Amino acid sequence: MQNIGFLSFGWWSGAPGSMVRTPADLMHDTIALAEAAEDAGMDGAWIRIHHYEQNTSSPFPLLAAMGARTERVELGTGVINMRYENPLYMAEAAGTADLISGGRLQLGVSRGSPEPAADGPGTFGYPLPVGTLPVEDAAQRIAQFRHAISGAGIAEPGANAHVRPGQKLPITPQSPGLSERIWYGAGGEESARKVGELGMNLMSSTLVEGGSGEPLGVIQSRQIAAFREAWEQAGHGGVPRVSISRSIMPIIDDETAAYFGGMLERDRMGANRDQVGSIDNFIATFGKTYVGDMDKLEAELREDEAVQTADTVLVTIPNQLGADFNHRTFFALAELRDRLSGEHTGPSPATALQARSDQGQRVTA
Template sequence: MLNIGFLSFGWWSGAPGSRVRTASELMHDTIRLAEAAEDAALDGAWIRIHHYEQNTSSPFPLLAAMGARTSRVELGTGVINMRYENPLYMAEAAGTADLIAGGRLQLGVSRGSPEPAADGPGTFGYPLPVGKRPVEDAAERIAKFRDAISGTGIAEPGANAHVRPGTKLAITPQSPGLTKRIWYGAGGEESARTVGELGMNLMSSTLVEGGTGEPLGVIQSRQIDAFRSAWADARHEGVPRVSVSRSIQPIVDDETALYFGPTLERDRMGANRDQVGSIDTFIATFGKTYVGDLDKLERELRDDEAVMSSDTLLVTIPNQLGADFNHRTFFALKELRDRLAPHHTGPHRSDSSSGLRGFERH
């Protein structure tokens, strides 16, 4: 079974053509995006998290609001940079938001990606300890967060604690099942293997480590295989989940054709083919943009090995065009999911659906 959700980068700006011009408009429009996804029978509403930029940065108030206004879609992050987080406060916030959403949070975490601040975590009060790499710092925070949401005792009880002797105090509130819904944004095969060993779900983005010239889907497919093998070797229970992100823009009317239809300029910039470049300290393959009618998109995505072997496809969307614009394309994405289903080879995920609310235009 293939699930399709949107991934919003959450930008706002006053640029010409932007329909999301302020931070306030972004927050309200993102909630409406989640409602639109549910109305169109998509499977998920995911938000990107970055600091010191004009986009979504504090996920849990927004996820709680999205959860209160929807009843079925998964609500996710792609991804939370754990070097900015107090793991215990985050555990409280995550538990609260998940309870409001009725157990629908899917939290993607990682060590973070290149960012504008020279030392963002340090300015938040979390300087990198001497001798420790960023990935190690993030791993420790993730481990502490996972312990906290699992109900593990964290704090020694004081004189006023009402617990049995020898029992540590756990973080509250606890949200049952959240421990199984933590994902890690891995950039390559080695990190994917580690994710499998640790028993988290795997997120793979529109770029991955490696510049062999092979298609992104081929490189990601090896990454997915490494993850699943490590999961099996570690004897974790259940079936692990895998998401891949793609830039997909269905052409459904004159407006989508105007914004995203083929042009010589877009072709010159390489939007319709994978590209190899550098990011941070490594060479990476960047995925192309899939654009066209549903027949064209179906053909191309069937040939994408990673899409067809994952269970979740996250489609990056032009959020600055607003919820109404994206609402129209969400129906096309739902149909695309249904077309791909008979050919999909990824694992099945059971899903319980409840009645959909109408998409409110306000």
């Protein structure tokens, strides 16, 4: 693992204890999360996109704002359901947000996951064409989007167009390098292999196809191997990137112990483990929660084959606890990255935070 970022599901609610009670709270707090991740030394700030639910649904205004308030962290999506998107408008919005961020967008796309709407894309004006599967529809939209952000000509010129004869008009603005920073959220080995053939980066979440009873990390490591093999066989240049998602709850002080202590007790009793279940008509393995102090987390993550194989780990966070709370755990996550890569030489998260507090520095986002 070279990089660690957070993945926020972007929930808001008026539930007791929620620090993110309204859509406005969510937008401002998500921007603050990105600032907190950068301040704590993390590498990425990623947001999940869902429609018709109380969470993040429109990524590009939010990504642009996050980009304007940060300088270094990658800004990603995990993932955009392409069946809801006009690929050419999305190309304009993505190019704009990427330029604002200075070329830091990492866009995860896919066909989407189960949702509450009976036909959400159709309601958005994109009904599924007769004889076309949802995955095929999404693939066509992804291909058109990637073509547009590559700088290729798209539209036939009119009488007032200033282009050379035979040229088509490209989508603007173009953001150099964006076309190399597109990821696909794959559910299993076959889809991962297809991602490698197409030359996109691979995203794999805390849920993957397969119910063999093997640990999630073992299943994902095969998925990653299939992706990399397909990438190489297709003749793509460069080194493809791979991200996996994990639920990691560091216990570093009394407050984190109060929130996560119950999960730790379940872990001690053996109740916290990978599970096999059914979703969207296929059998899947759901990942467990890693919870405990830094030494325990380090030891367990070293045994996770996919954590050792992927270059990026995205940690799902309890965003309703707010940016100030998550800011403190971000220091722990950055330390875990350094421990696992053999680069950690500094103080513990609690020590670092206390030192900053003693010096009168702000320790909240």
